[in-house]
Amino acid sequence: MKISFNWLKDYVSIPGTVSPQKLAEDITMSTVEVEDVEDIGARFDKMLVGYVESVSKHPNADRLKIASVDTGASEKAEIVCGGINLREGMWVAVAEVGAMLKVHGQGELVALKPAKIRGVVSNGMICASEEIGLEDLFPASQEAEIIDLESAITADSLRPGMPLATALGLDDYLLVIDNKSLTNRPDLWGHYGMAREVSALYATELRPALEKSFNIESAADFPVTIENTARSFRYIGALIEGSNPAESSPFWMQARLWLLEQRPISLLVDLTNYVLFSIGQPMHVFDCDKLKGECIKVRSASAGEKIKLLDDQVYELGSDDLVIADSSNPVALAGIMGGAETAVTGSTRRVLLESASFEPIGIRRSAARLGLRSESSVRFEKGIDSARAELATHLFLSLLKEIQPEIKVTAFNDCYPVKAEEVRVSVTRDFIVSRSGHDFTTDEIKEKLSLLGFSVNAENDHFDIVVPSWRATGDISIPEDIVEEVARLYGYENLEFVPPPVRLTEAVYQPWQLIQLKARRYLAYSAGLHEVNNYPWVEESDLKAAGIDPESCLKLHAPPSKTSASLRPSLVPALISAAQRNLRYFKEFGLFELGEVFLNALEESKTPAGEKLPLQHRHLACVCVAQDSRTAYLRARGALEGLLEILPYKDLKIGSTCERPTWGVSDTSFSVDFKGKQIGVIALASDLSLRRAGIEGASVALFELKLEALKDAGVVDIVTYSPLPRFPVVEFDFAMLFDIKTRWEDIKNVAARNQKLVQDVQFVDEYRGKQVPEGKKSIAVRLILANPNKTLTSSEIQKTSERVIKTLEKELSGQMRSV
């Protein structure tokens, strides 16, 4: 919503020291957020009022003339002009060099440059309305028509050299207010409401929106019935005769509406808009001669009933929609938009003015269902107090009478079956002080509330407060609301800032939180991986690449895109996709993610509300990318081994080969087990998955852990120290040939089995190639030998190593290589 600084000043005295920018800041601090201040006058910078003294022919062009224009300077300005309506004695808009305008009304704004047109220097330019953005206020009736200021303003208020913005009443500032921050303040949806707030802010006078009520005494009764009193609280109908519907509204009103981006239409329509923006009450005018039975019924629509609205669209209504109807048909969609058939036209003789009050939720439902949001519906759906409908009626009629003194109200009805109840709140000074932290005095509290229009009865630090009608629409109802009113008007920045009570003990992480912190630190800082975040919804193509059926996933009802309705059951699909995208810039890298996955199964209800949520598990997954499978896989495996080492659970380890994950290669698939139960998997990504993911010329390995399984693992396992060897430790290296399929894991297990002196079996390296027979590989093994009780003898070393070698020969068909 936009608020005009000048319009505000009609109602409230703003201290001279308060600039529009300062006002915006003060409103932001205490009331609602002002996002921007638009300087409208600046748009008309270097534009002046000019008086055309004489017009002469251009020596070199038939269509151009040279105007001698009084622009208030000591010398007349000679201006080349092609305006076909240019004449002597005309008041025109003159742009000087540097003014920003649209050449021929097209394209971007550009600064006017000094120009020589067909050999004649032009000292500025006489403007057409479209060149300076005023086509709505000065509609041109033909091509090349320049602005004739007298069409809008009488000559006696013009003088040469006057800034154009001043002459047109456009030397104004607009405060742009974030509509979202206004949702709870329906009273602020107009200039008067904002003026009331400003007057409270600076404790200055607020002038009444209307000095004197309009006199409707002698009018007959206009038939109005409200059938649905749950949805409509008040309906005022006033039959106006003697108005000339063809007249347009006065220029000052047009200019104000134009500032708020409303195109002037006709006097009656502009007046309803003017009242809307001044006091926030939407109104409507009907051509009364088109109302069948000359009556108004406010009722629910019958299902299937149709109406053509002012936007020329036909809408089919349901029984939840509220309509304004005549004796047979709906003539308006209540609070949202008027009907096309009964609209006021240039030939309307008798006008029915509507000013009403509707129940907000119903308006919102209808507007949302029909996709119709109007200036009217956005206000009604916030809740407008019924008192405003009456003020609006009188304001409209008074303004109309000023412009067309011959009008008369010949019939009238104020149908008000549901009177709003007075809202009262009781609160103590102690309450306000304890909640705000500020030691407000009784007088301060009373003063602030009175400024805002509350009537306050204070006795012994106890306040009985009557909420003004415009704040009683749900906005203010409990003592906490009063705390806010007092504190914000005093200024939050001016409160005494009391520190919160101090806790002497620091809080600590729960084990579950520590696990996550440690895992992140290890993977990033030690394993050299980079942490990423993917969306919880996942692309169908990513799921398919990972071999996951999108149909098995939980779905969003209205997803970000058609192909991303699935919620991720695993972190893997998006990680493969992330790998693919990064392969454009990097050849070798590793990523990890710690995040929630969502399963299509409900967990037991745990909350008092009895909600049944889907299973949501925290997972940890990692992807490693390299040029070859061995590097990619061993890097992922290394990260996994390292991770399991730093997590404080003994029963957490890489298990044996397991069923391949939907995206993995069987022989590379190993389980990760916790207390004997599989909680994760590591594998090389299959060629099929890579192809589907669009990865070529790179290998990808991943692991994924259901970290959630450690959430309730309880006490961490404390490491028990092993005494350092007291006697020397000996290394013994040898190399053996094995079948290429033999696994290191088996070699290690077999070598260590039943050998008391073997403390460890270590991998040294592996060789495949020309030096060894085909189908074989050479593995270099290191035995770590020691006896805890004495120094080993050389014969013990020899015997043990020979036994190990023999066992390997026998059980794994190893062959000793000559070293």
Place this chain on the structure above:
Amino acid sequence: MAASGEKPLDFDPTLPGTAPRAGTLHPITQLMYELNNAFLSLGFEVYEGPEISSEAYAFDSLNFPADHPARDSMDTYWLEGAQDKRGAERLCLRPHLTGASVRYMQEHKPPFRFVYPGRVYRSESTDASHERAFFQYEALIVDQAVPFSSGRVLIDAILERTFGRKVKTRMRAGFFPFVEPGFEIDMQCLVCEGKGCSICKQVGWLEMMPGGPPHPNVFRAGGIDPEKWQGFYINIGLDRIVMMRHAIDDIRLFHSCDLRFLKQFPGVV
């Protein structure tokens, strides 16, 4: 040139070093842990709630009117099958963290203070400053005498600790259904020191921290007597602070998984 008595070098000391390099934590994770450290030192526990929640916790218990626009599918990501259901059976990706605070209140007895960081979701169109998934960090303190103006003192202390210097803030009026009174704490732009720049959209201030005392209806939903207890929420938008801290101009980078972006934040937590 070798000094006298030294052997000529047989390697190039300007070659890149060979020790393994660290990877990176996501810049938002880094800020989250920094805030955790600051809050833990002031006695705040760390808590978390589920990402898929029901309307009962996302809206009903937070004093959102039955017809509040945020309940529309235009604003919130509802799960398939939720359309005809209400309350505990109508499921969504949480639109804010505050629902988790009601869960905590139901599970604990006051006085308490805790934080609950996490990711939240809103259905909207994205651009350089709007995302559908973003990170928040919320704190709630409930005690016998905690005026809401204490929120300002707490935030100032936390920001000073997190940024390692005094950060200018201002506290102003704000409206959110689940608090009463509502406030908004703005932080002076660290990039331009309040002069106005592209990061703060020329305003000099960034709105980052809404808050206020739990509305009595929210206390009641949490099983806490609003007559006896008071307190306040503070919500910190992590994305925007990280953007300001590192002069990042596109919020969508946080979910891009782009290593060219992520590698720029080697900070250690």
